[in-house]
Amino acid sequence: MPIDAALALAAEPRSGEISWTPKDVQLYHLGIGAGIPATDPDELRYTLESRLHVLPSFATVAGAGSPGVISGLSMPGVDVDLTKVLHGGQSLTIHRPIPAAGTATATGRIAAVHDKGTAAVLVMRTEVADAGGPLWTNDAQIFVRGEGGWGGDRGPSTRLDPPTGEPDRTVDRPIREDQALLYRLSGDYNPLHADPEFAKLAGFDRPILHGLCTYGITLKAVVDTLLGGDVTRVRSYTTRFAGVVHPGETLRVRMWREGGAGRVRVAVGAVERDDAPVLADTIVEHS
Secondary structure, eight states: OOBOHHHHHHSOOEEEEEEEOHHHHHHHHHHTTOOSSTTOHHHHHHHOGGGOOOOGGGGGTTTTSOHHHHHHTTSTTBOOOGGGEEEEEEEEEESSOOOSSEEEEEEEEEEEEEEOSSEEEEEEEEEEEETTEEEEEEEEEEEEETOOOSSOOOOOOOOOOOOOSSOSEEEEEEOOTTHHHHHGGGSOOOGGGTOHHHHHHTTOSSOOOOHHHHHHHHHHHHHHHHSTTOGGGEEEEEEEEOSOOOTTOEEEEEEEEOTTSSEEEEEEEEGGGTTEEEEEEEEEEEO
């Protein structure tokens, strides 16, 4: 069996130094659609180094890549076909605001392996800290088709009851035809998002957008519309990837405030495909 759950869970954590610069932050922000309109003062906070702030979802690529997914596939006990891999979900906890430039230590390990019957789910946990202490914790849920069925723990259900009532805000975010090509320059070079032939091998008729790109676009929409543009208010952000996005489509982001709980529930669909679900079970917790 390509996944040895016991070996994966017992493996020693891997630690390494990561660093990033304002250029990395700016490139990430452009990759999730920031900078439109280019001279809008609210957008310049994402694109101009003299007033740069960092959207917390930058944590998913800091250090150049998608460490939760890519590193998870190279851990002991994991030997799978990349064409069978999908990013199933992502959760992020922010311990302190992310600086525009920094050096930190990232420590990654397989925190859980779940047997879903027809698939396996690996939870790759990455904890990042600098000289000032913890910065963020990332959990990536890696869905591997065809690798379940060994009788292991099925894990918790992440499905939530859908939000009720009319959303407090709804915004549309168009996806550029070259969005995936731009986003991948932040380090996630999985050919699924650029190579038509590889996409066909993986079961798609054309390349799809990175799930983490949709993740970033959505958090930016929440911050800009409900949190006054203040990135430091975000405490945690969790989602389940419910469907694919094709470059050139439009995302419809619906947001519901949850009373005084400091939570926003979010649902994201693809407008051109009758609002087909893209992100589900999505929660932004904030101050």
